Amino acid sequence: MPDRAHPVLQVQDLKTVFKTRGGEVHAVNHVSFSLQPGELLGVVGESGSGKSVTMMSLLGLLPSPPAMNKGGKVLFQGKDLLKISPNELRKIRGGEIGFIFQDPMTSLNPVFTVGYQIMEPLRRHMGMSKEQARKRAQDLLELVGIPDAGQRLKDFPHQFSGGMRQRVMIAIALTCDPKVLIADEPTTALDVTIQAQILELVKDLRQKLGMAIVWITHDLGVVAGIADRVMVMYGGQVVEMSPVKEVFSKPLHPYTQALLQTIPSLRGPREARLRTIDGQPPILRAEPTACPFMSRCRHAIARCGIENPKRRELSPGHDVACHRAEELIAEAAHV
Amino acid sequence: MTDSINTAKAAAAAASYRPPRNQWWDVWDQFRTHKGAMFGMCVFVLLIALVALGPWLWDVSATQTNMRMRNKPMSWEFPLGTDQLGRDILARVIAGGKTTLAVGLTAMCLSITLGATIGICAGFFRRADNILMRVTDLFLALPLLPLLLLMVMLFREPLVQSFGPELGIFLLIVTAIAMTSWMNTARIVRGEVLTIKEREFVLAARSIGTPARRIILRHILPSVLSPVMVAATLGIANAVITESALSFLGLGFPPDFPTWGRLLQDGMPYINLYPSRVLWPALALSSLVLSVNYIGDGLRDALDPRIRGR
Amino acid sequence: MLTFALRRLMTAIPTLLFISLVLFMVLELSPGDPLADMPLTIPPEVREKIRLAMGLGEPWYIRYVLWLNNFFVTEPMYWIDGTFGTDLADGRQRILSYQTRSPVFDTIGERIPQTLKVVGTGMIIGICLAVPIGVISAYRQYSWFDQIGTFISMIGFSVPTFVTGVVLIVIFSVWIPNDSAFWLPTVYDTGLKVTSWDTFVAQVRQMILPSAVLALYYAAQISRYMRSSMLDNLSQDYVRTARAKGMSEKVVVLIHVLRNSMIPVVTVIALMIPGVFTGAIITETIFKVNGIGQQLLLSLQGNDAPMVLTITFIFAVLIVTFNLIADILYGLLDPRIRYD
Amino acid sequence: MSEQRPVTAQKPLVEVNGLKMYFPIHAGVLRRHVGDVKAVDDVSFTIYEGETLGLVGESGCGKSTCGRAVLRLYDPTAGSIRIDGQEIGTLSQSQLRPKRPLMQMVFQDPQASLNARMSVAAIISEPLDEHTKMSRDEKLARVYELMDAVGLNRDFANRYPHEFSGGQRQRIGIARALALNPKFIVCDEPIAALDVSIQAQVVNLLEDLQEKLGLTYLFISHDLSMVRHICDRVAVMYLGRIVELASRDTLYDAPLHPYTEALLSAVPEADPDAIGGKQRIILQGDVPSPANPPKGCNFCTRCPKVMEICKTVKPALKEHQPGHFAACHLLEDGTAARQ
């Protein structure tokens, strides 16, 4: 089990706002979480719930304008990433924290060879010679399971299949032995057999290299397969944070519960009809003063409309942001 | 809180039967919010107004020579001065604007229509592609001047006879300019069409059973408007300059027909002596091109609902 | 790629033949008389004699075939003779200009260097200006730099070169006194041979004004393309990837984005290059540079059909070639494009 | 919804026989035809009225091509396609036009398949413009009706696609497909681009519509759990060929083909308890190029149970149990694939 006392990455009260022509969009509101060394944190949540924005604002990767950081702290090795100079931040990006993006098809620069793109951070961050960098790049490609790595370094991204491109992205993220790897839906665009390959690969790598991973996904199945802990996001907030087993066995937040019910299962009895979550996700024009899930929540009460619930730890390592969490547990137990 | 939601819902319900309105209104709404475009529009309207209403506001002949008033500087009587024959420059700028605007806009429209049509056909119909692009090469290679001479020789008389000297030569010039300037538009549009036709919404239209010509009109054409806009901006400048070159060569309007390009050229010998003679038409010309450019920018944004939303 | 090029070249041949025919017909049918320059005092019967001596007595198709034969057979022979000292041509009739009564290729060969020098310099300077302007305008979209850049490039495009050229002359050659170091010549001395530092300076000085006029014109256009291409690319995902890798802004913009943005721009430039060879008619005339453009204008005015036909046909060849080169460049620059 | 319809009792609506869709590859200076991308290679299946046939498989295996060829968005290389008893495989595009209302398509990417420059009303009424002579008001009424049917607020008629969430966009696409009262709809991965919580909405909608309007679907997807939910029968494709076709329950419970097995095992389960139970089969390597498929069984390069014969002889699709087709040499001698 990871060491909970010394997180590698600690995010406190992060808040990010987009300035757009239609007004402000409060995409991330007071998000806090921490990441233990060697841990794999799964992040789930509806599309637009702020998963990507949160992770990107950690490293200042959002274009500004329109994005603006409105407070919070991101502690990494004792430094606040939001405060340090661009130069230092650059060293950390790619050097200490690796990033894998959502869409492997467009995230690689089409006009540079894969080798160049892998070697670039090696040469710039670690000052390796061309030869050394090439050697290392080849090792990395082999590590992520691309056959004939030496040859393929000379290929361009479009010559790789989607799954292989995603592996190249992983290789790039791993170049400088990062302490933390942030993977933003790395398998969503891939089909199941390739996804399975990548999941295996990540499990493998984690064992070999021992880094902490943040894994964003929609797919609860994936989370169930690899995560240690799960963070559920909704409306720019973290609504639930729990060890992976408990999310599936004992989801506390109504959103998590609803989410789990929408997915059909491969085995077991087949429901006649899928459950859905009615209503629309909120558009965050201002900082929410109410629970953002309220309008879609079956259990909403008046209080939900007045006060945005704080995140509370209900059982060890399992926090939730819902006014009625305790009641609902009791109810569930009762039923 | 709930109240406000309810009222909002009620309002939405009330509005819900508002029939869909013409999409051009949306475009206009967006267009209005584009600062640059509105600025360009103002300048453009101003120019049009100057040209359209100018003859009423400034009731001086543009061609009447007045030998006693030659080369006068700016004054109340002659707001922009007079030229070497004592003709009032303001009146000439106004009169020239009429021709220039008409020629520039019509030639540009013709040229981009031609260019867009050929570009779309080349991009959309694979079989036509090769031949159309080779035709484009041919036109690119054609020397303008002999071609114009040829056109003037063949068509000036019949046109002048059927439409009178003004309209006849106007038609001739406008077609001549359009004929020789559509190639770039065609090339750009073709490139764009090649990518757009692979997009899924075109396939969707085909699955509905929309025939090719309506796919082009409804789906392809609006999507290639943005490069066409750029071409249009450059096209106006090009048309105006070509027109002036034509009159310089004696292929254009009759000599007593001022146009901005011609004023510019007439003023050139005097540039050192009376720089304002070059300045005014140049200014008019630049503001025309600039305003069209900004309008094009705005229109491009306004035509794209994705940008429009923001 | 090679087969693509070969295939295109094969279609190019009939295309070019057809173009040459159309060019010939246009010149043939358009009014204008190579003798228009001659004084009115020359009586008609003498004119007729001269016309016959020019070969105008033959029917058009014979002249066309003769021209084709000359262009594709005789002239290359002369060229080979000139280069290798052989004697293939054996004094065959070459393409003669009506105006100068000399082989058009000699004239063209004499003039191309100037055009390449002046227009080429103008274009290179234009590109060198346009690329950074385009990059900065896009990187700081809607900043004052961008706005001013737009404004200037529109002016550069809308004011004809015959105005900008003369304005520059008035400023740099008339207002500035002759003895000043900033004074610049307005007449291009084509006899100047660069043999020393001084002649080199003189050469540079006489190229400044014409090249500046052209540079403004080219820069105005290319910077527009550059800007929009940069804007397209700056919002791409791979830019974010590069940033996430910890690359500095300089590397991100100047290596990753620029390389991608250059792809369409380079092809646009490639398509502009044929224009360098035909020269810039107006600019060359204003500054009296004896380039191809000026020659073309003179020949057009003089109705010198063989010269016009040859120059425009060479231009057509260049257009077709550079179209092909642009396509190939596209393929080389953009590894995604494959021709097969 | 009624469980498990008796398959045989129904009338076939779509019959596809020996469908081949090759994209020619030209090369050389003379653009000679040097080969084909065999995107769909000899596929046959039948869809009965009112049922949903699932088509699953890896990316690039030819699912979309198959769906499009069935609707004659491509001109198939060979094979016959009969819809409602009428052969459409050989009709010209203009002869086909009057048949279009019968068969429609819902696309994978709702963003890309809607013209961003058209308002919702315009998009939905496009098929009406093409195939009916309704007046403006009638059209508008029909648009509202359709919007109601797919659960879109009528107020949205004036909006543009980018102003909608993915699920709503897909509803617009579905409304467009429904506009002409088709009998048969090809759904080309209609939910792949959507968020999980929205996927359910769309799937429910499709099911409701099927029930109400008696629609027939060809449901293309690579989400096996969703296919299990919505389809009556499922066909599994690999590299342009159908390797297994069976009723849903049979296929999921007792797959015959090694590829189907691997596919099923690769699906991550959102149930932590299930993880331990089942050993995943991780396929090695990439799918071969359809331009150059292996000589024998298409799957032989990655098959965990490959035999010598697989590398030389293409197995035929045979009915091994009633209604259960598979193409695998392992099954030839009657041995089940599963040990």
Next chain:
Amino acid sequence: ERGADGHVNVLYWQAPSLMNPYLSGGTKELEVASPVIEPLARFSPTGEMIPHLAEEIPTLDNGGFAADLKSITWKLKKDVKWNDGSDFTADDVVFTWQYCTHPEGGCAQLSKFHGVEKVEAVDAHTVKVSFAEPKPYPYATFSGPMQPILQKKQFENCLGTAAPTCTEQNFKPIGTGPFKVVDFKTNDVVQYEANPYFREADKPAFATMTIKGGGDPEAAARAVLETGEFDYAWNAMVAPEVLAQMTAAGKGKAVVSFGTLVERIMTNMTNPSSQLPEGERATVKHPHPFMTNPAVRKALSMAIDRELLVEVGYGETGKPTCDFVPAPEAYAANNTSCLKQDIEGANALLEEAGYVKGADGIRAKDGVRLSILYQTSTNAVRQDFQSMIKDWWAEIGVETELKNVAGAVYFGSDPGSPDTLVKFYADVEMYANNFDGTDPAAYLADFTCEKVPGPDTGWQGPNYNRICSEDYDAMINELNRTADPAARQALAKKINNWLTVDNNHIIPLVHRGAVAVHGNSLGGVILNSVDASIWNVKDWHRVK
């Protein structure tokens, strides 16, 4: 002293295309060739003949010109050498005749040998030119800039069809003049250096000369007067006030010389209406509906203020004129009757002729409106003239439509083009023309009946007006028979008046001078518009 003054820079805004005047009749070619190849005699600015390669001018008095008017004998200078060092002989003169009269040569100066039966070398330094018929004016041959003598040795192989292929010869002719060609770039620049064999030992003062071509008149004037890059610019036709402003800079001055060039309006005696079938349009078959009326022509002429035209268009470089032949003095009629603008008179005249103003202010008679299509070539000054004249004609109730045509088409003789000078598909047309400044007989003879162009002549013929008058033809016949100078002059004046003030077939506007500008440091410039403008380049020198 020869070559002491270094280099002189000359600018011609029209660039020369070759250096052989026999292959191009263009003025620019004559000009650049004139420092190199010389005729037997040149004309001074006032029209007197000055022997160059000839010892003296042969006349009736000194016996060089035979009394039967059928031959002329030139004595050549003895000490003349070609600039390659070889001797100049009578053979070269004979050769030049052969060269130009070769039936396949396409010689532009062929008309100068019109009537020449034979040219023979009497001895090495005597040439006899014999005419088929008596020739009252025999000097057209071998004098003036158009017929310089070519070196036989150089051009021997360039006869007939070979003429145009002799590029080297046509670009670098060997001559006897003060300069020799070092380098010729066609349509661009000619480099000269002093001819070491030139017969006058101390000339030219300049060691080298450059004649650069290209640009436009303004730029040429600017390069001399404002930027000072050039010493001399030819034909600096710029607007008077611009010229004034440029000379005000103090770097140089303008010089003017008047030849015989007259800007004029020609009236069309035939109907150019496009309603007529092609082939009958503008032919004698259809007389012009109103231009044939002398009163109309006269009114048109009266309405013009020539002084003002000069002031606007030419300033010092033009003079208002009523004459078709304004020079040389002996031939000039010096009419002044038209110089005063008389709008009222013109109105009255038209009124009297029965043309009354309609509601639109345009006069008409019997349904024929005085509506005129007025064409000319494209040229800033001509367009200014058009505008002014249109205004004046409007004042007398004549409507004018203006048209300008590119010079290359207008002055061409392409029978396919409707826009040429000679087709004259307009009511009036404006251009300038001259003769070589010595004898106007041929020039005046242009308007005989047989010279009317039309479809039958392939639209050839100089009688653009389509005048066909027995009186006129008779006068011309008489002129061709008269040898006595005084009688010739009187007759020429009579013909001139017949064409202009009497009948107003030709409406002369401006007697145009040639203008050149030169820097203050260039001395010895005497402008000549009868011969080459730089005819005396050997005398040019640097002013210290």
